[in-house]
Amino acid sequence: MSDTRAAQVSVLGAGNWGTTIAHLIGQNGFTVKLWARKQELADEINQLRRNSRYISGLEGVQLSANIVATASLAEAVRGVPLVFIVIPSQAFRSVCEQLGELVEPSQLAVHATKGLELGTYKRMTEIMLEETCLRRIGVLSGPNIAREMIEGKPAGTVVASRFPRVIELARAHLKSRQLRVYANTDVVGVELGGTLKNIIAIAAGMATQMQLGENAKSLLITRGLSEVARLGVALGADPMTFSGLAGIGDLMVTCASPISRNHRVGAALARGMNLTEAINSLGMVAEGVKASKIAFELTNQLNIRSPLIHGVYRVVHEGLDPRAALSELMDAAVQDDIDPSLVRAANGSPPRGPHGG
Amino acid sequence: MLSADEVAKLVSEVTERVIMRVGSPSDDPAAGPPRTLGETLDETLWWEQERLREQDPNDEETLADKQFYADLHRQLQHANALEQRRLLQQIVHRYTHEIAGNFSPTVYKLAAKVAPPMLSALLTGLSPRRLFGREAIPRLDQHVIIEGEVDNLERLRERGTLVVTPTHSSNLDSLLIGFAVHELGLPPLTYGAGLSLFRNPIVGKFMHNLGAYTVDRRKRDPLYKQTLKAFASVSLEFGQDNLFFPGGSRSRSGAIERGLKKGLLGCSVSAYRNNLMRGKPNPDIYVVPCTISYPLVLEASTLIEDWLAEVGKSRYIIVDDEFSRWERWLDFLRGMFALDLKIHIRFGRAMDPFGNPVDAAGTSLDPKGRPISARGYFEVDGEVVEDPARDAEYTRELERRILAEFSRQNVIHPTHVLAFACFELLRRAQPEFDLYRLLSSIGAGRSEQSLALPEVEEEIELLLEELERRFAAGQIRLSSVVTEAITNDDVAVLLRAALRSFGTYHPKPVVERRGVRLHVCDAKLLFYYRNRLDGYALRDAPALASFTGPGGARHV
Numbered sequence: 001m002s003d004t005r006a007a008q009v010s011v012l013g014a015g016n017w018g019t020t021i022a023h024l025i026g027q028n029g030f031t032v033k034l035w036a037r038k039q040e041l042a043d044e045i046n047q048l049r050r051n052s053r054y055i056s057g058l059e060g061v062q063l064s065a066n067i068v069a070t071a072s073l074a075e076a077v078r079g080v081p082l083v084f085i086v087i088p089s090q091a092f093r094s095v096c097e098q099l100g101e102l103v104e105p106s107q108l109a110v111h112a113t114k115g116l117e118l119g120t121y122k123r124m125t126e127i128m129l130e131e132t133c134l135r136r137i138g139v140l141s142g143p144n145i146a147r148e149m150i151e152g153k154p155a156g157t158v159v160a161s162r163f164p165r166v167i168e169l170a171r172a173h174l175k176s177r178q179l180r181v182y183a184n185t186d187v188v189g190v191e192l193g194g195t196l197k198n199i200i201a202i203a204a205g206m207a208t209q210m211q212l213g214e215n216a217k218s219l220l221i222t223r224g225l226s227e228v229a230r231l232g233v234a235l236g237a238d239p240m241t242f243s244g245l246a247g248i249g250d251l252m253v254t255c256a257s258p259i260s261r262n263h264r265v266g267a268a269l270a271r272g273m274n275l276t277e278a279i280n281s282l283g284m285v286a287e288g289v290k291a292s293k294i295a296f297e298l299t300n301q302l303n304i305r306s307p308l309i310h311g312v313y314r315v316v317h318e319g320l321d322p323r324a325a326l327s328e329l330m331d332a333a334v335q336d337d338i339d340p341s342l343v344r345a346a347n348g349s350p351p352r353g354p355h356g357g
Numbered sequence: 358m359l360s361a362d363e364v365a366k367l368v369s370e371v372t373e374r375v376i377m378r379v380g381s382p383s384d385d386p387a388a389g390p391p392r393t394l395g396e397t398l399d400e401t402l403w404w405e406q407e408r409l410r411e412q413d414p415n416d417e418e419t420l421a422d423k424q425f426y427a428d429l430h431r432q433l434q435h436a437n438a439l440e441q442r443r444l445l446q447q448i449v450h451r452y453t454h455e456i457a458g459n460f461s462p463t464v465y466k467l468a469a470k471v472a473p474p475m476l477s478a479l480l481t482g483l484s485p486r487r488l489f490g491r492e493a494i495p496r497l498d499q500h501v502i503i504e505g506e507v508d509n510l511e512r513l514r515e516r517g518t519l520v521v522t523p524t525h526s527s528n529l530d531s532l533l534i535g536f537a538v539h540e541l542g543l544p545p546l547t548y549g550a551g552l553s554l555f556r557n558p559i560v561g562k563f564m565h566n567l568g569a570y571t572v573d574r575r576k577r578d579p580l581y582k583q584t585l586k587a588f589a590s591v592s593l594e595f596g597q598d599n600l601f602f603p604g605g606s607r608s609r610s611g612a613i614e615r616g617l618k619k620g621l622l623g624c625s626v627s628a629y630r631n632n633l634m635r636g637k638p639n640p641d642i643y644v645v646p647c648t649i650s651y652p653l654v655l656e657a658s659t660l661i662e663d664w665l666a667e668v669g670k671s672r673y674i675i676v677d678d679e680f681s682r683w684e685r686w687l688d689f690l691r692g693m694f695a696l697d698l699k700i701h702i703r704f705g706r707a708m709d710p711f712g713n714p715v716d717a718a719g720t721s722l723d724p725k726g727r728p729i730s731a732r733g734y735f736e737v738d739g740e741v742v743e744d745p746a747r748d749a750e751y752t753r754e755l756e757r758r759i760l761a762e763f764s765r766q767n768v769i770h771p772t773h774v775l776a777f778a779c780f781e782l783l784r785r786a787q788p789e790f791d792l793y794r795l796l797s798s799i800g801a802g803r804s805e806q807s808l809a810l811p812e813v814e815e816e817i818e819l820l821l822e823e824l825e826r827r828f829a830a831g832q833i834r835l836s837s838v839v840t841e842a843i844t845n846d847d848v849a850v851l852l853r854a855a856l857r858s859f860g861t862y863h864p865k866p867v868v869e870r871r872g873v874r875l876h877v878c879d880a881k882l883l884f885y886y887r888n889r890l891d892g893y894a895l896r897d898a899p900a901l902a903s904f905t906g907p908g909g910a911r912h913v
Binding site: 081100101104105106107129130131132133135136162163164165 | 711713723724725727729730731732733734736737738739744746747750751753754
């Protein structure tokens, strides 16, 4: 352990992804504080260099010795110039509430949480702004399967912020020969890309289970991305972001990987389970289940055509048979390959619709 | 007010700052790559000569300007880098002097002697006996309600520097703010006034009293704009309390501002940063959003015509409007006084330059009301540092928060409610019409459009229900008549007040009652007054923005 050097960075949340981020930073030679809710987990990380609850079965992989785990949020946060927040979306606000008592305007923060708040549809950066004095904030997102990254496999990721200093500092801690860190200023797009792709992943899981073939999967991913981008643009995102790592990049990995939770939920539903059974078989809620509900409500509110998202919603939340959903999709009217609203947005004119103009 | 010595210092500081800037990247990301010294000079020459071509060739000022630029052009031909710098200095110095021209302390002192407390004097001056005949001379202070968060202003002013940022509907605004500031016992605010105001036959000679400096909107040279911005920044850093209309110009549509000029707004951020970096005592800058809500607007007709004429490409500089015509002023004031109408000046919560609210002692508060040290937003490793991209982002957030405060502090008058209700009924009756077709279908000199009174009353009732909810949630403010109508469930009182107002000042009544029907006699003004309630999503009405094509309009 390198307690002698005061940590200049901390990671809040010692789940699968939070621990991985701390490990990557630690491996780059930085002392990094890692906040775990439970003291036992903090102890395990400090003493055994292991996180058996979230990261297991990796033979011979020891967590970086530069990680200093703590169960005290205050200790993790105070006086640290850069904070990564990696808390599941449903607990994000409550952690931010506690954070509000601890942080100062001089601190920078990047969250790596995919999801929107249920009921309010708020993005995680919006919650940070509402609950804390933090302003120089950003988001980390991209095609990053934690397990592969712990194994030292190469990957790319995106840090988006309106503040160059946030990107600079986050990149300085994260970048390595294993990880390329790309910059973006479109915070909204990067947050939405990471969230909405989970819905398409559920559909991909169904398609795999139903053995629809690779053509169908490609059709699904591409049209899915188009829907994600349409909704994103209506919510203020830059359409180009969806062609980057946090858009198509993340969507590809989620749809390709059969171990992703969303993929597994889709597969379970296609096997004839209902949502409760699917969730029980998984042991946790997949982000796409929530996201499909939020996206369904939003697209209705904003009057955005999104047959695929609606199909997933109806299968997941209304018990529609996936086969019926598929045939509806295949029978629906065919539109332009590239949606006119995206062409307009890409050409720099503002989106039309109830909120545009 | 500044002493002569301080003005000289201000001028030299501004000059120095602008010159330092040339050749270095701008704070404004939209400004593109930095220009060289030579390019900057060429640009100034081009813009200024372009401007002078359109001026009256016999005007003395124009002649002097032409001479100056002809000389400049000649000298520029063979100038080396050193001489170029000297020429640039000359131009900036000239600009700065012109801007500060009306800032002269001697002029101020003289004017202050001749016409103390400036606005009361102006307004008594405005209502001379010969104009009002035997009517009693009205007093404006009884028709202007100053309200909101005014208690802390004095204390904040002692602790730091104020930047008052009001909504902008009328050229009367700056006079009213001057009046309000005087009533509150605060010294005059420094304020950039359009040249046309100085030349206005009615108020021109009072402008000096308002602490005004000159803004010549005809000058489109980027260097001039830079000089103006530096002037505002430096005067803030000198501790001069400022008044900016952050929307840039009067709202053409009648709606509350939807976007602000970031250049000027950014001065609050950069002034605070510079104050901290230079270790100034009392470095704080407090931004005070403020709304000015009129039951009737003096220039309403001209403004809405301009908005409609070419949405998005309005003329920008209007010099020949109601504001320069005595008889319009007189009618306006007569109407205000006869009907006992009230103009509301409502001060919102003071903010730091990042848009965080501040408490009575000037301490910044986080979203949950906890005290924070705002200087931290500028810090890297404990040091305050410059970072234009960062500050542009802070300015954007400041804009967002000022706009939100405008929306919350907007005071709704009966005229707005009636106009909204009538317009909504007419729009719903012709859902397939676009705005222009809708407006031309109502009145437009040919047939007036009439509405059944009960139908309007019902619409008003529903609208009031929604307004009451929004008021209770702190999202909007209501004038006393509107509140009365809600409390007593009495639409008639509101309708009566609105109809009387609409019948008094505008050449044609906007809406008029004939028997059991209401006639809309001026569709454009109906639309103008309706727009004050735009953006609250009332009665599921489409937003103003959706009426305009791509490109949009200013203030939309």
